[in-house]
Every structure is written in structure tokens, then in C-alpha cells.
Amino acid sequence: MTKNSFAVAGFFILVIVALISAPCFSAAVKFKTSGVYVDNAGGQHPWNVNDAHTLAWDGQPYIPVGCVVIPSYVLRGAKEENYQADVKALEAIKSKGITDVLLKSTVPITSTDPAAWQKIIDYLDANGFCYGIEMNDGPKQPLRGYLISPNRYRLEGPSADTTIICNWPGVDSAIYIVVNKFDNSIKTTGGAVVKDGKVTISLPDPLTSGQVLIVYPHKSFKAVAEGGIGDIWSGFGEFRDRVMEFFSKLKLGPGMRFFLEPFTSKMDFTGEMVGFLPDSNGFRLGLEAYLTKKYVHEGSLNSGWGLNDSLGSIEEAARLMPLWHMGRGVSYVYDRASAKLISVDPSVTRLWRDILDYRDTSAQEYMNTIADTLRKQVANVPVIFKSSKYHRIYANPYGMGGFDGLAADNPTAKVAGPVYSLAEESGKSTWFIAVGGASGQNENAAMSAFDSLREIGCKGFFIDDPAQIDWCVRFKEKIKPAAIAEFKPTVVNFPVAPTTGAGVKRLARDTWWLPTLRTGSVSYIGDGLFAYTILGEDKTYLWSSIGQKTVTLKAGPTGYPSVEFSAGVSISKKKDGLFSITLTDVPVVLRGMDIALVFPMETAQLEIDRLAAAILEADKTGLGVSEARQNLDRAKNVLKNGQALIAYGIAQQSLLELLVRLGADVWLEGEQSQANNFDGTYPMEGASGNLVLLLDTEEDAPLMTYTAAFTFDAPSNSSYEIWIAGTPPTEGSPMAYSIEDSPWTPVAAEKMQSYAPGLAWYKIGTANLGPGKHTLKLRAEGRRPQDNRYYFAVDAVVFSPRGFSPNGVIKPY
Numbered sequence: 109m110t111k112n113s114f115a116v117a118g119f120f121i122l123v124i125v126a127l128i129s130a131p132c133f134s135a136a137v138k139f140k141t142s143g144v145y146v147d148n149a150g151g152q153h154p155w156n157v158n159d160a161h162t163l164a165w166d167g168q169p170y171i172p173v174g175c176v177v178i179p180s181y182v183l184r185g186a187k188e189e190n191y192q193a194d195v196k197a198l199e200a201i202k203s204k205g206i207t208d209v210l211l212k213s214t215v216p217i218t219s220t221d222p223a224a225w226q227k228i229i230d231y232l233d234a235n236g237f238c239y240g241i242e243m244n245d246g247p248k249q250p251l252r253g254y255l256i257s258p259n260r261y262r263l264e265g266p267s268a269d270t271t272i273i274c275n276w277p278g279v280d281s282a283i284y285i286v287v288n289k290f291d292n293s294i295k296t297t298g299g300a301v302v303k304d305g306k307v308t309i310s311l312p313d314p315l316t317s318g319q320v321l322i323v324y325p326h327k328s329f330k331a332v333a334e335g336g337i338g339d340i341w342s343g344f345g346e347f348r349d350r351v352m353e354f355f356s357k358l359k360l361g362p363g364m365r366f367f368l369e370p371f372t373s374k375m376d377f378t379g380e381m382v383g384f385l386p387d388s389n390g391f392r393l394g395l396e397a398y399l400t401k402k403y404v405h406e407g408s409l410n411s412g413w414g415l416n417d418s419l420g421s422i423e424e425a426a427r428l429m430p431l432w433h434m435g436r437g438v439s440y441v442y443d444r445a446s447a448k449l450i451s452v453d454p455s456v457t458r459l460w461r462d463i464l465d466y467r468d469t470s471a472q473e474y475m476n477t478i479a480d481t482l483r484k485q486v487a488n489v490p491v492i493f494k495s496s497k498y499h500r501i502y503a504n505p506y507g508m509g510g511f512d513g514l515a516a517d518n519p520t521a522k523v524a525g526p527v528y529s530l531a532e533e534s535g536k537s538t539w540f541i542a543v544g545g546a547s548g549q550n551e552n553a554a555m556s557a558f559d560s561l562r563e564i565g566c567k568g569f570f571i572d573d574p575a576q577i578d579w580c581v582r583f584k585e586k587i588k589p590a591a592i593a594e595f596k597p598t599v600v601n602f603p604v605a606p607t608t609g610a611g612v613k614r615l616a617r618d619t620w621w622l623p624t625l626r627t628g629s630v631s632y633i634g635d636g637l638f639a640y641t642i643l644g645e646d647k648t649y650l651w652s653s654i655g656q657k658t659v660t661l662k663a664g665p666t667g668y669p670s671v672e673f674s675a676g677v678s679i680s681k682k683k684d685g686l687f688s689i690t691l692t693d694v695p696v697v698l699r700g701m702d703i704a705l706v707f708p709m710e711t712a713q714l715e716i717d718r719l720a721a722a723i724l725e726a727d728k729t730g731l732g733v734s735e736a737r738q739n740l741d742r743a744k745n746v747l748k749n750g751q752a753l754i755a756y757g758i759a760q761q762s763l764l765e766l767l768v769r770l771g772a773d774v775w776l777e778g779e780q781s782q783a784n785n786f787d788g789t790y791p792m793e794g795a796s797g798n799l800v801l802l803l804d805t806e807e808d809a810p811l812m813t814y815t816a817a818f819t820f821d822a823p824s825n826s827s828y829e830i831w832i833a834g835t836p837p838t839e840g841s842p843m844a845y846s847i848e849d850s851p852w853t854p855v856a857a858e859k860m861q862s863y864a865p866g867l868a869w870y871k872i873g874t875a876n877l878g879p880g881k882h883t884l885k886l887r888a889e890g891r892r893p894q895d896n897r898y899y900f901a902v903d904a905v906v907f908s909p910r911g912f913s914p915n916g917v918i919k920p921y
Contacts, residue, residue: 139507139536143488148359155489157512161531161540162567162593163365163490169567169593170365172238173584174208175201176543176572179228182213182220191224195231201574202235204581210368210543210570212242216332218350222357233361240492242368245351246332247343249388254283254324254429256383258437260785261323263811265315272309272321276810279307279325283442285431286311287320292438294449295319317849322437323811324429326387332372340375340474342390348481355486366490368515368543370478375471376499379787380807383433385463387444396426398466413462414453415441430459472501476510490539498526498604500625503533513539519569520545521560521620525612528565529622532599541568551579558583563618565597600673600695601642602649603628608640609653609798611791615674615694631703633659634711636917637691638798641703647672648701652691653798654917659708660688661701662750669701684750693793707753715759716743722766731769736762771824771909775919778834778902784816785809792901794864796833796917800901803841803888807898814841814888814898818905822877826909829874830884833903833914836860836868840900842889847875848882855886861914867903869914877907 142156155165163170177198181190201209211228213220232239255261263272282300287293300323301308307325315321330336338347351370377384399422403409409425410418419425428441432454439454452459479491492513495502504510514531516524519542531538542561549557554576558569571580601624602610608630613621630640636654641647648669650659663669663685671677671689677696679687686709689696719740723733739762747755778801779789786803803814822828830845836857837843843855857870884905888898906912912920
């Protein structure tokens, strides 16, 4: 690197750090995105994006309905017959009445022939087409880094093997540790040997039953030209210059409308890459600058990161690798230069938050920078990024500059809805379109899908299969740009953190339930009933997953709340400040109601009734129940005074104590699994808490078969029925279970009781258990035949000493 280029890189990093430190603009103070495009003939075309996410071009709404075109002529070495074939395809599209096209290549745009692009563009301009250009490019240097996923890359002991060989594509090295599970101490560390695509881990001793092997693979992705991911932290400058050189050879005409996807793969780090730590010099240099800006000196950083051994410099901090993520692993960091381990206080550390803040926000800033560069130096038209995941990097927080639009990469409501929310939460007015889909669908299904996109607020539609052009024409005839240019759907938001059980859903015509990046809080109000709030709002959101339920609540000190949503719902006022409201699967939004005061009288009464029933049963068996009767009377009196939550607490505590003596059922939620390498906790409508522990992947397990462990306390010595609420055996991967490391038994069901789409209760066996801790393990034995994926959802597991009668998500006393 030359002295001047190093100075430019350093300046760019400081710009990123400054922007990371800048506050985000509120969605209520949106900057209006606009520009003036000058075409190759000198014609000027003003454009802007309104708050309804519509692009206006030359003063008119531009809501394209078109298709993706992949010209073969732009590939280097193509011949005249390729050009003629491309022209013929474009003529066929235009003959149907479609003049909006999205041009893309099968390779990065800078690997194609600019002269061929010019010839295609000249044809489009001469024949009245409007076009966008999808770039599908990126830095040449592949992205490299560590996959920090102790949840997946682990092997539980006992294991007799001391040599472990894995086939992990792209992994070029790895660090491993052997941990004693009982005290989380590290027994052994080491490195893997990689040869001929095989990763070999040689352990000094076999794993015992109290040990676990955790591996931290170092992965190098394929280059962008091979469909991989580029390293924007080290390769952005080269990429930017290459793009500028390519477009300097093109003259774009009056039909040009937008750029799409400057980076082939953005850094949204979802799925397995949630804990990905880039390992390039560029990333470490940027992280060091960010940490220096934030902490100034190493003393503050040592405190903020909770390090139990002080660092000598912030430079050392930038090379540390955390050995835990999302509650799994061990509270240590590993110095990649010295191989030193430093313990961390997990209760105070901000280490992961700092790494993710820099990683995500700097990636977003590179997206903004390439957008600004394209507009200023190539063509002043909107620059759009694709998104198929709900991630904060797609919500541009800066009103001045940066990318101008988002494209849903999968035109389904579950993908497009969250992308619309990201456009709404951007700091500037943001164009919103959809690209792809429709292949293999019949006309009715495709039209229905695109109607849903229109309802969600989509203002541009491009199908990726020209064979579907006929129904695309009919959809275009339905779209009246002037009529929908100002249209925005009604949106009820739910926070993604913490999980609420809510999910993307159409609530009514032009009305959707969609996520927000704003932080929320949740509150338990009863089995199958839900409540959350979004911080900064004076609202509480309530709904039921168990059908229509009328609940009675007590108003707060400011009086009765008002119903903000949905239409037709009202409160029925009662005496003593009480009111009732009917809940369904459509959320009710109450304004002026503190979530801390929301607790139904009916939930408290149900718990009191459960306690009364348990007292009767305990009395029949000769157990002493005098204290329980006193608590029952107390709970009833408290409830009469309108204090539902306190009454519930009194009854619940007494009930739990009594159930231990009775030997009652043990109910475990799927998401309570203490150890698993499934994909994680996900919303599922109709599940207990609307959440399940989900395995849904086409990838083989890296080390240990996909397994979920549930540890529980058996209250008494008894024979327990084992029940699962989850994916029916006929619909998921073949599963097996084991208790206390007994031989694996296939999961089967003679009878099933369905209670939600894709979920059912069924008994899988019995086990004789004594009082104390026990562990049930579930593992996937293979892929399901329907789609060749590993798939299984665990909603709940029940151990019943007396016989269990499932009732959906309602727990037995």
C-alpha cells in the first residue's frame, strides 16, 4: 500500500467511526430523497421518492411492472448472434406491452464487456424501454473470518475418538477448546490441520461425559466472481475504482432509472453467520479506530469489556476473539497473535455489542458510500439494495446520501413485509420494489402474490421468468400509478427484540402486522394470551392465539384507555375502574394503558380454580393442605379488590408447592432447551407462546448430529409418560430420543392431536424416573423426504406421572 492510499484508507475509517457515533434520525423526520439525472444527450430528469415509497420521474409516478433480462451478449467473447438473440427476447417482451426491464449478467458487471453493454443500452433507449442495471459485483478479495457458533460447532462427551475429521467447505484452519461443562474451565486448546479439504482435530485424550469440544472454524469464502462474498473492509477501494473505470466507458441514455445490488452479497450476517468475526487487516484496523474513538484508552476498554487481565493497548483488543456467543461457549477471549486466553466477566462485558456495532454499521456505511459514488460519478439515479432478511443494515439511518431504495429479494409477504418496515424506518424516503419469484406458479397464485405485494406497499415489480410475461401484463393493467402513488398500508408493529410471539401477518385489507427495530417489552397475561409494548409509545398490544377470549382489566390512574386498533373493537366499562375487551388473533392496541398494569382477572381466577382443584386432590390423598387453603382465601380476597396480578402470584406460588408434593406434570417449553444445535427459537402461529425451537436447514450438522437436550427435575419416583408437542412424525425429519444416555429410541406416534398448523401432541414413550435432575435428548436421524431438509419444531415436552390429556397450549395444573 502506498503512503497516499494508506492515508485515504485511514481517512475513510475515521469517517465510518464518526458516522457510527452519530445519532440515527427518527423515522418521523424523514429527508426527502431526490436528484436530477442527466442522460447522454444532456436531457435532465428530476426524480424524487415520496413518503409512500414511490419513485417520481419527470414529475410522474414511476411504478414499473416488468421482468428481469439477462443479455448473453454482454459476456466477454460473445458474438453477433448473441446480440440478435437478446434483441429478439426484448422485442417479444415489448410486443406484450412490457417496457420496464432489469438488466443483469450471470457474472459481476465489471467482468463483462462495456462495449456490449453500450450496444444493448442504445437499443433500449432507441426503443422506448426504461431499465435498471443490477451489478452483482464486489471486492475481489474474498471475505475471511471466524465462525463463532458454539451452539453448532460442538461435540458432547463421552467420545472415544481422539482424531476427528470433518468436511467443512471453505474452512482453512480452526481453533478448538475442550471445556469441563460443570465449571466451564478450559482443559485443552489447540489447532486443527486442514489438508485436501478435510479438517482434522487431534485431541490428546478422549472426551469424558463431563466435557465438550468446541471448535471455531476460520472460513474463507469464494470470490465474488464464483458466487461468494468479498471483503469490503480490505477491498472496497479496489472495487470502487474498478466500478468507476467500467462505467467510464458507458453512456447511459434517457431510459436509465436505477442501479440495483452494487454488492453481490451484503454483510447482513444472518443464519450461521450471526457470530461471524471478519479477520482481515482492514477489519481489524477499522475496529481499532472505532474502539479508540469510543474508549480513548485501554483502561476504559478493559472495564467496558469486563476483562480479568488488563490489555496493554487497544490494538490488542482489536485482535481478540470471543469464545462465546448467544449464551453458549465459555467466557473467555482468545488473542489471535499470542494465543493467550483471558477470562471475561459475562455480567458486564460489552465486547460482542461493540464488535457487532462496528461490523454492521461499517458494512452499512460501505453500502452508502458506493451508492453515493455511483450517483455522483456515474448517474444520479436511485441506488437500491436487495434484502431477503430483516436486518438493521438495510434501514439507512442517514437522511442525506446513501442508498435510496430496497428490493424484496423474494416476492412473498413474509419477506416483503419486513423489507417494507425497513424502508419505513430509514432516515430518508426510500423507494420499495420487489424482484424475482413467480417461477413455477400458476397465474392465480402469481397474481395473488403480487396483489399482496401491492397491499404491503410495493411500488415496483420485476419478475425473473420471461415465460410468465402474460400474467405480468394483466397485473400491469391493474396497477394505476396515479391511484397508488400515495398509498401506504396500515401497519401494526411488533418488536423483534425481545421475541413476542408475533409474526408477519395480513390483519385486514391493506393492513399488516410487521416488525420494527425499536425495542419492546413483553408481559405474561395467561396461556395463549399475549401482551407487548414498544418503548417510547403509550400503547399496549394484546391478542389471543386460542380463539376469541374476553378479558377483564383494571384501568390505570389516568383513567380508561382508548382503542387505537382495530376497527370495531371497543372496551366495555364496568364499575371500580374495571373494563372488558375481546381478544382474537388480530392484535388490539390500547393507548393510555401501561403494560405493567395489564393482567386479566380471568387469568387470576383460572389460577385460583387450579389451586382449589389441587387442594381437593391433595386432601383426598391425605396431604396437609391448611396452608394452601389459607393462600386460596387470600388470593380470592385480593382478586375481589381488583388486584389480579397479586392474586395470581399468591395462587401460583401455593399451587406450585402443592404440585411438587402431588407429583404433577413437568411442562418444558421447546425454547427452554439448555443445549442444542438447532437453528434457534422462531415464531410459529398457534404454538405455546407462539414460539418453537426449530431445526430447518439443508446443511449437515458440522460435528454432532442435530440434537436438543432438555434437563428437568422429576418431582417424585414414578413412571412418567413422555409427550411431545411439535412437528408430527410424518411431516418432519425422523427423530429419536434418549433419557440419561440410554439407547436411542425412534420417535413414533400411534395417535396425534393437532392443535395448530404443523403442530400436534403425541406420546412417544414412558420412563421410570426417580426424584431429581434428568435429561431428555431429541436428535434428528436424517432428512425428511418431502424436501430433503432437516426439519423439526419442538413446541413443548411434558413428563406426566399420572397420565396426560393435552389441551392445545393450555397447561394442566
